[in-house]
Amino acid sequence: MLITKEMISINADLKNKDEVILxxxxxxxxxxxxxxxxxxxxxxxDREAEISTNLGDxxxxxxxxxxxxxxxxLTFIRLKEEIPWEGGDQPIKLVFGIAAPETGGxxxxxxxxxxxxxxxxxxxxxxxxAIESEEELLQLxxxxxxxxx
Amino acid sequence: MKxxxxxxxxxxxxxxxxxxxxxxxxxxxxxxxxxxxxxxxxGIDNKITKEDLVGVSAVILTKDIPIRERxxxxxxxxxxxxxxxxxxxxxxxxxxxxxxxx
Numbered sequence: 001m002l003i004t005k006e007m008i009s010i011n012a013d014l015k016n017k018d019e020v021i022l023x024x025x026x027x028x029x030x031x032x033x034x035x036x037x038x039x040x041x042x043x044x045x046d047r048e049a050e051i052s053t054n055l056g057d058x059x060x061x062x063x064x065x066x067x068x069x070x071x072x073x074l075t076f077i078r079l080k081e082e083i084p085w086e087g088g089d090q091p092i093k094l095v096f097g098i099a100a101p102e103t104g105g106x107x108x109x110x111x112x113x114x115x116x117x118x119x120x121x122x123x124x125x126x127x128x129x130a131i132e133s134e135e136e137l138l139q140l141x142x143x144x145x146x147x148x149x
Numbered sequence: 150m151k152x153x154x155x156x157x158x159x160x161x162x163x164x165x166x167x168x169x170x171x172x173x174x175x176x177x178x179x180x181x182x183x184x185x186x187x188x189x190x191x192g193i194d195n196k197i198t199k200e201d202l203v204g205v206s207a208v209i210l211t212k213d214i215p216i217r218e219r220x221x222x223x224x225x226x227x228x229x230x231x232x233x234x235x236x237x238x239x240x241x242x243x244x245x246x247x248x249x250x251x
Binding site for chain 2: 051052065088112113
């Protein structure tokens with residue numbers, strides 16, 4: 001699965017971007033999505049340096065496509081308190097972490113692309129802010145992308 | 150107006166597709182016709198053909214990384230924008246295109 005309950009962290013008590021990126025990488029790693037956690041984290045920072053993933057409206061999407069990734073993964077973190085995130089005026093409350101392998105995983109990459117497109121729409125974003133459980137989030141993402149598997 | 154756009158980004162995972170949706174939504178909201186091609190990890194999707202370019206007023210290209218087969222658009226009015234602008238400020242990008250195509 002691209003995302004499971006174990007890859008979701010609602011009301012996470014994290015203080016800054018570094019803690020969020022580390023936490024997301026740990027969720028990915030525990031779920032068996034990575035070959036090399038440290039290299040994946042480096043990939044995420046490299047990507048952030050190229051282009052901020054602060055997407056505005058309180059949402060960030062740190063991601064990396066690199067050899068350290070075994071198979072595509074998606075994490076979701078909703079922070080207890082907003083944190084600053086370079087590259088945008090607004091603080092961040094929701095974080096989608098993405099891990100993509102250098103090759104393969106097309107079905108899951110297609111789901112990620114569909115999800116990314118949904119993030120343009122205010123009604124979808126409002127639903128993300130409002131979910132109350134892991135199950136609700138999985139349901140919402142599944143509906144938005146036409147099914148998770 | 151009739152518009153076309155191509156989006157691409159370095160990782161090709163998220164920005165490419167968000168930018169495509171952002172620019173398409175903004176253009177349609179302003180009553181324009183638009184076709185958006187994506188060049189991402191999934192390859193080229195919704196490819197813009199010669200026929201699509203007939204009667205096009207402007208071409209919007211993201212400038213994060215080089216756009217493949219850019220020569221298709223030779224002679225057309227091209228707007229180079231960041232993928233982030235398409236995502237966060239789609240309406241502003243379309244507004245700038247409108248102002249420059251009057």
